[in-house]
Amino acid sequence: MGIRLVRQDTHYAWVRVGAGENWHSFVRHCIAQGWAGVENLSLIPGTVGAAPMQNIGAYGVEVREVIEHVEALDRASGQARQFTNEACAFGYRESYFKNEGREQYIITHVMFRLAKQAQFRLEYGAIRETLAQKGFPPAPLSLQAVSETVSEIRRRKLPDPTEVGNGGSFF
Numbered sequence: 001m002g003i004r005l006v007r008q009d010t011h012y013a014w015v016r017v018g019a020g021e022n023w024h025s026f027v028r029h030c031i032a033q034g035w036a037g038v039e040n041l042s043l044i045p046g047t048v049g050a051a052p053m054q055n056i057g058a059y060g061v062e063v064r065e066v067i068e069h070v071e072a073l074d075r076a077s078g079q080a081r082q083f084t085n086e087a088c089a090f091g092y093r094e095s096y097f098k099n100e101g102r103e104q105y106i107i108t109h110v111m112f113r114l115a116k117q118a119q120f121r122l123e124y125g126a127i128r129e130t131l132a133q134k135g136f137p138p139a140p141l142s143l144q145a146v147s148e149t150v151s152e153i154r155r156r157k158l159p160d161p162t163e164v165g166n167g168g169s170f171f
């Protein structure tokens, strides 16, 4: 567990997050801090540690875009190992951990590099249209507004498991 700001410069914040953190809680934390890059990934169920496994993605953004490195334990040797973004071999819902490294590593932390200046990604699905209905623009766009809009669209499209049970989703 744990969300720690490791360093920052004028453009980016490097944030190290424990694998056991809930993904959406982490997204909300980023929004509260003004760290951009994961707002389109709002409301994806699961943990931070599982996110690199299949390179979670939604609404035009993939988590690989904000991952600096992944820390993992080798299950055979118990040794800690750091995987650069490149070594994670991310693809569409793919990664090294899902292929060659399958069953071999336990992801313990993910280091994110998040932008301090948001580059909003609104081209996918109904984001722009839903924002317009809420008065954006002319109202100035925010990370919060994008996150709420993505959450609203997802709630419209996906059943609420507290009302309609479902078997999850797998790739």
Ligand SMILES: Cc1cc2nc3c(=O)[nH]c(=O)nc-3n(C[C@H](O)[C@H](O)[C@H](O)COP(=O)(O)OP(=O)(O)OC[C@H]3O[C@@H](n4cnc5c(N)ncnc54)[C@H](O)[C@@H]3O)c2cc1C
Pocket: 019, 044, 045, 046, 047, 048, 049, 050, 051, 053, 054, 055, 056, 057, 058, 105, 106, 107, 108, 158, 167, 168, 169, 170
């Ligand atoms: C309603 C619904 C909507 C969804 N929407 C999306 C979506 O928009 N985009 C998307 O990409 N996915 C989506 N998913 C899929 C799911 O949210 C992701 O795959 C998520 O990352 C799963 O997280 P989890 O913690 O439940 O992992 P689990 O399902 O428990 O595990 C997934 C895999 O990762 C492995 N794993 C988990 N944690 C670790 C770790 N720390 N170290 C090593 N291996 C690990 C597990 O062994 C397993 O193989 C959706 C699922 C549901 C049910």
